[in-house]
Every structure is written in structure tokens, then in C-alpha cells.
Amino acid sequence: MNINKSVGLLGFSFILMANSNAGNISKISVTTQSIVNKADKTYNIAEHGAIGDSKTLNTKSIQNLIDKCSENGGGTIVIPQGVFLSGSLFLKPGVNIELKAGAVLKGSTDINDYVKLNTRIEGHFEPWRAALLNGDKVDHLRISGPGTLDGSGEPFYKEFYGRREKDKKTTNLSVERPRLTFIQNSKDVKITGVKFLNSGFWNLHIYRCQNASVENCSFIAPSGPTPNRGPSSDGIDVDSSQDITIKGCYFSVGDDCIALKGSKGPFAMQDMDSPAVERVHISDCVYAAGGGIVTFGSEATIVRDVEVKNCTTMGPTVLRLKLRPDTPQQYENISISNITMENGGVIFKVSPWTQYFDLKGQEPPKALVRNISITKVRGSGNSFGQVIGHERATIENIVVKDVEVKLKSNEFEVGNVTGLEFKKVKVNGAKTASPQANSKQLK
Secondary structure (H helix, E strand, C coil): CEEEEEEEECCEEEEEEEECCCCCEEEEEEEECCCCCHHHCEEEHHHHCCCCEEEEECHHHHHHHHHHHHHCCCEEEEECCEEEEECCEECCCCEEEEECCCEEEEECCCHHHCCEEEEEECCEEEEEECCCEEEECCCCCEEECCCEEECCCHHHHHHHHHHHHHCCCCCCCCCCCCCCEEEECCEEEEEECCEEECCCCCCEEEECCEEEEEECCEEECCECCCCCECCCCCCEEEECCEEEEEECCEEECCCCCEEEECCCCCCHHHCCCCCCEEEEEEECCEEEECCECCEECCCCCEEEEEEEEEEEECCCECEEEEECCCCCEEEEEEEEEEEEECCCCEEEEEEECCCCCCCCCCCCCCEEEEEEEEEEEEEEECEEEEECCCCCEEEEEEEEEEEEEEECCCEEEECCEEEEEEEEEEECCEECCCCCCCCCECC
8 A cells, every 4th residue: 555645845845655565665756836925925905906196095995905815814915105095994913014115005084984993092992983004913913114104184183173272171082083003912013114194193002012113113293382283193102011112213293202001090900901011112212302202191000111222302301200190100110321312301200190180089099100210311401300299199219320411490390209319410510419309409
């Protein structure tokens, strides 16, 4: 009896015919077989019905191609040169996105082109518009440039400011505005070389993800004074995620550059949908405009083990901590080093955050801020800023070391802080001692 065996190895098919009695191979047939890894397949949207004229709505054709790519085992959706208008798109596992040079995936200005669904927004879930690009449980996702994701934000900005002018109680969520990209519940995500432009709301929202990296991307939105500023145009929002790397990025936005987020309110620590933000590594970034190099809050509970190094700021605050008196918070183990200030703003902005304050009938919760290290800061800015908390906040163990800066003001507002220590700090050429609690100026 002959037994035929087929063994696939390195692109070749070996057909072995063995004699069961003799135990010897009587014939070997070797044939070359073309094996294509489905994950390497590419699907050019222009070759499947999408029209890059900036006018044609391509949502259906692009979504159909994403679905087809997924059904065929995965691959890469290629967006070629051109301006491709679209509403909400939903990625599938195994489907990547590549934006070629000159490629623009441009968000529609019609809010109804963005699906309304129950989604994560500002520390909770509610019916809200989906982003332009959405991914859920898309492990190993790759989104690459050098093309552009354009949120077409201007009409959304105008609508928001117009509503707020009529009603001062207008909140961020009073006017529906789409995010540019929302990725959730995913591991091993890499976003590289993409230009995020004029998002209607947050640019890149990463929720409950692990081992995600954002490298060599730019985040741009109007940053002038109101109304010439993109409201809530955060660059990157790291929400309830762990092991996140942000490297080599450029920020010029109308709100926080990088915000670390979680939940909010007096019951926030019990929110199982909002695990701690942990192990965030930020390096080699440039901050031209925005709220801060890194901001903790406004909705956040536990944030720890955050490292920032080798960055340049042209205005955004070096460290911004928003302390909500209605939310239990713990911010700890923060290391910031090798920072250049080019006509920058302030070094610290640690202060209470009372916007949309709501204790829900509960006693004010406690907050803890501790173990902060800021070292090797050079350049020029406005002042040291402020480190103050609310009545139930404990702030301790802050070391500022090897700092030499020129500041327009010697103001430094320090509240009830213990263990604030200056080591080798020079301001305007003069050695500066550690400030005392409840002081207003450096000496």
C-alpha cells in the first residue's frame, strides 16, 4: 500500500510516496507552489469604486471593501492619492489601513453620515456619533501614513460656538461632533506617520487598549483664541489603557495635546469599565500649541507610571494635572526629563478642575498626587506656574532637579504640598531654593 504525503515548506510542496512494506521513499516529487499570505493582500479603494474628488461620498464602497478584505482573511486597505470623502468606517480584525502620499480620507460635514451608537465618551458610555475611523477588538492593527485623516472640523466648531453663545450652559457633548479615530479593546496597535487634521472632536481616542504605539504622527487643529480654536480638539486621548508609547509626534491643537483619561464622579473607583492608565511612555515630541505636554484628566481616576523625555514645548504646559473635587483620584510615579522650552508657557499647572462638577449627593472624595520628578529642563517660558490642590487633595514628593530656565515671572503658586524639593535649579541665572508651602513667588 502506498501512502502519499504532502508537506508544505517555504513556498514548496513536497509530495512523498512511501512504500509501507519497505519503509522507504520510492518517489519524491517537488513542485513550486505560489503561496500568498492573505494578510499581505492589498485592496486599493480607487480600484473598487471609491472616487477621490472630495465631493463623492464613499462610505459604502470603502466599508464594502473593508468587509471583503476581512472575509478573505485580512490585508491592507490602501487609500491612494486623492481626497476621499466618507462617513463612519468600521475596521475588522486583520484589516489594516495605509494612506499613501497625497491621500486624504476626509470626514463628511453631515453629522448624519456618522452612525449614532452607544460609545465611550468623556469617561462614560452614551449614545454618541461614531468616529470617522473606528476599530473594536482589532488586535495587531496597523494604520500607516504618510497620508492624512481630515475631520473637516470647521462647521462643527462653528455650530458648537454658536450654540454656546446662545446658551452658556452648553457642554462638550451638547453639540454632536465626530472624533477622527477611535480604537478600543485592542492589543498590539501601531499607528505611524499619519497626519491627523481638523478633527471635529478628539483626534485619536484609544480606549482599553494594551501595547499600542503612536509614532511620527502629527495632530493639527486651530489653536487660536476663541472662536478661532478647535474646541475639544485633543491630540491623543489615552483612556483606561496600559503600555502605551507615543514617540516623535507633533502637536498643534486647540485643547490637550496628550490627555490621560478614565472615569469621573464620586463612584469612579468602582467603575469596572475604567481600569487604571499605566505605563505610558512619551518621547521625542514637539508641542507647538495646546494645553500641555501631558495632561491628567479631566476625567481620570488612577494614572501611574508615566515617563516623558526628550520633548520640546513652544507654549503647552510641561505637566498639567486636573484635580476634580467630585472624583477620587490617584496620580503617581511621573518622570519628566530633558525638556526644552522655546518661549514656552509654565512648568506646572496642578490645580482643581470644577467644570461640570457633580458630587451626586456624596461627600467630597480624596485625591492623592505623589512621586513626581522633573529634571533637565532648559530654555525660556512664562513662569513655574502653580501646584495647588482642593481641600481633600494630598500632594507630596515632588523633585525638580537640574533646571536652568529664563522666565518672564518669578511667580510660583504653591499650596499645601509636602516634600517639594529643588536641586540645582537656576531661574534667570540665579540659584533658586525650594519654595515653601503656600508661597506665591520663587526666591
